Amino acid sequence: MPYRWLALATIAAAVPLSGCVALLGAGAGAGAVTYVENGGVANYYAYYPVSVARASQATQAAFSQVGIQYQGMIQKTPSEVMIEGSDAKAQRVKVNITSMATDVSKVNIRVGTFGDKTVSLDFQRALASQLGMQPTAQAPASVTPPAAPAPAAPAPQEQQTIPLQ
The missing domain is CATH 1.20.5 (Single alpha-helices involved in coiled-coils or other helix-helix interfaces)
Structure with a gap:
């Protein structure tokens, strides 16, 4: 019992x-x-035949063109800049611009937690318009990226970087 x-x-x-x-x-x-x-965690990138300084200026202009509020810029290394902003949905927008050679820059955009393809592609189109040239999804064959210092922490395995299409 x-x-x-x-x-x-x-x-x-x-x-x-x-x-x-x-x-x-x-x-x-x-x-x-x-x-x-949302297509998973995604960054969208493209290569432009311009310097990091020129790509940075054009990024700020492209931000205003697509309704992204500019919040600041950080010079991570002499060959890499990060520009931050937020879109109309209050999603964080991060653009990393990396020098691949003297006049070739890789522009990588990440919107929100998982990435937003529509905002990312709109930004890349606006950036191409600001620069007056079309980007490529692959680095020019003659360009080899500069040797990068060893990262402090390994990158997350689930992150995916997708070229502009």
């Missing part, structure tokens, strides 16, 4: 926990759907 009460008490204690577990499972499922719907 006392074991019945113990069994009932155990079941009664477990019932609220199963609801929490179900809620956790539902939350994890919703996150997976967001990941798939």
